[in-house]
Amino acid sequence: MQNDQTPAEAAGALSASDQALISALRDDARRSVTELAHITGLSRTTVRTRLDQLVRSGRIRRFTIETDVDVEGEVRAITMVELQGQMSHQVIRALAKIPGVTTIWSTNGAWDLVVDIRTGSLVAFDTVLREIRGVPGVVNSESSLLLAHAAGMSRR
Numbered sequence: 297m298q299n300d301q302t303p304a305e306a307a308g309a310l311s312a313s314d315q316a317l318i319s320a321l322r323d324d325a326r327r328s329v330t331e332l333a334h335i336t337g338l339s340r341t342t343v344r345t346r347l348d349q350l351v352r353s354g355r356i357r358r359f360t361i362e363t364d365v366d367v368e369g370e371v372r373a374i375t376m377v378e379l380q381g382q383m384s385h386q387v388i389r390a391l392a393k394i395p396g397v398t399t400i401w402s403t404n405g406a407w408d409l410v411v412d413i414r415t416g417s418l419v420a421f422d423t424v425l426r427e428i429r430g431v432p433g434v435v436n437s438e439s440s441l442l443l444a445h446a447a448g449m450s451r452r
Contacts, residue, residue: 310355313338317346318356325359371421372414375428375439376407383433384408390431396424407438 310318316336320327329347333340350356379387384402391397391411399412411428415421421441429437 313342314346314350314355317343317350321356321359370414370416371418372412372442373421373425373439374442375411375413375425375437376403377409377411377428377434378406378436379408380433380435387431387433390433391428394424394427396420397428413439 313336317332317338320332320335327335329340329343332338332347333343336343338346347356377387377391388400388402388409391400391409396413396415397411398414401410401412402408403410413421413424415424425437425439428434
């Protein structure tokens with residue numbers, strides 16, 4: 297445990313400050329350190345230190361943007377994947393190498409994995425889907441194309 301960490305933080309729990317920083321970044325990942333300091337009530341030095349630590353520890357994996365897929369022409373889909381037996385590690389490694397696969401989540405229920413796919417066209421999406429279905433250990437999949445943003449996070 298580092299001297300500046302509480303026991304909960306040392307165990308992996310996010311501090312209230314870290315939660316506030318992540319919340320502010322979820323709303324707008326382009327915010328400057330100065331803006332984040334103002335929003336959270338922390339000093340700029342503390343914000344920079346906490347952000348560096350969150351990135352180093354893997355709690356923040358990337359800073360990104362969200363676009364309007366209708367304008368951008370991007371095809372985005374969520375594909376649920378059922379695995380054969382205990383092959384999850386091999387399948388995940390194979391799926392992560394497929395261009396167009398952006399994120400893979402393990403899950404519970406009828407499906408073992410949920411895969412986020414982003415491509416530039418339906419033809420490219422079809423290619424990615426065929427590659428996923430061809431991975432040894434994948435026994436079934438079901439995809440849903442994401443059409444229009446319906447609700448949730450505010451759109452600016």
